[in-house]
Structure formats: structure tokens, C-alpha cells
Amino acid sequence: NLRFSTHICGASLVSDRYLLTAAHCVTGHRRSFSISLGREDLKENQRSVRNEYAIQDVYIHPAFRSTTPKNRYNDIAILKTDRKVQYNDKIWPFCLPDRNQVYNDFMSVYIAGWGKVNQAHKSPTLQVARVNLVENSRC
Incomplete structure (x- = not known):
């Protein structure tokens, strides 16, 4: 901001x-x-x-x-x-999957972010977790 x-x-x-x-x-x-x-x-x-x-x-x-x-x-x-991003060891684009990639329910993936770690607090440090995918209909 x-x-x-x-x-x-x-x-x-x-x-x-x-x-x-x-x-x-x-x-x-x-x-x-x-x-x-x-x-x-x-x-x-x-x-x-x-x-x-x-x-x-x-x-x-x-x-x-x-x-x-x-x-x-x-x-x-x-x-x-507003201008091209300069890549380095910490700044690099993520890889988009091939459009033919098949994702199975419960396939293991990684997520990252600064979201809530409990009801009251957000994490100031980047968090990484391994989670399983679920279908939209099960969310």
C-alpha cells in the first residue's frame, strides 16, 4: 500500500x-x-x-x-x-503447469504466505506448508 x-x-x-x-x-x-x-x-x-x-x-x-x-x-x-522485474536468487516467476496437467484429489502440493497462524495473529515471516488438493465440490 x-x-x-x-x-x-x-x-x-x-x-x-x-x-x-x-x-x-x-x-x-x-x-x-x-x-x-x-x-x-x-x-x-x-x-x-x-x-x-x-x-x-x-x-x-x-x-x-x-x-x-x-x-x-x-x-x-x-x-x-510499471517496469520489468529484475530476477535474482529470491525473485523468480513460478512455473505454470501445462494445460494438459491432470490434478488428482489429494495430490500433494506446496503453499506459501503470511496468513493467519491462529485466530488473532498473522505471521510476519513467510510460511510454507505441504497440503493435499481437494475438489471444489468438497470445499
Whole structure:
């Protein structure tokens, strides 16, 4: 968030100009934020001009409805940075799967983020967990 320099949500780098995030994170914030890449600990001042990028454009899935709090269908957005991202050992795009990739129920995958670690607190350090996939109908 450019105005308050606070952490709002995470995003995943897809290419040297685009990131993937949740639509509910950017609804109403289309041009009022930047992205800080390569951070592992939100408490440490790891910000650097070369790792800080302004958001030039935000593309929210057209079927996303932010007015329905429990509705998280189509909760996806693409962010476009103001310039090319410089890759290094901590900043690299994630690999998108082949469109023919088959995902099985209970397939093991990794997730990462700074989400809640209990009812009251969010983690300031990047958390990683191994979880099993489940079908949307079972969520």
C-alpha cells in the first residue's frame, strides 16, 4: 500500500511484468499500491528501490463479485508492474503447469504466505506448508 506502507496481500510472479493475486485484495485499490518482491520477513526492512514496483494496471476477473463476502468464486486478478522485474536468487516467476496437467484429489502440493497462524495473529515471516488438493465440490 503506497499510502500507508502496509502489507495487504501476497502475489505470485508469473513473468517479468505480471503477478497473480486475489481479486478481493485489489478491489478498490487499483492504483494506490506498489508491490515489494523477494521479502521473507515483513518485520525486517528489506525494502529496496530495485525490489519495489508500482502497479501500472490491475485486471480483475469480470465475474468476480466483491459485494458478496462469502463468494470467493473467480477471486483472481492480474497485476502489471510499471517496469520489468529484475530476477535474482529470491525473485523468480513460478512455473505454470501445462494445460494438459491432470490434478488428482489429494495430490500433494506446496503453499506459501503470511496468513493467519491462529485466530488473532498473522505471521510476519513467510510460511510454507505441504497440503493435499481437494475438489471444489468438497470445499
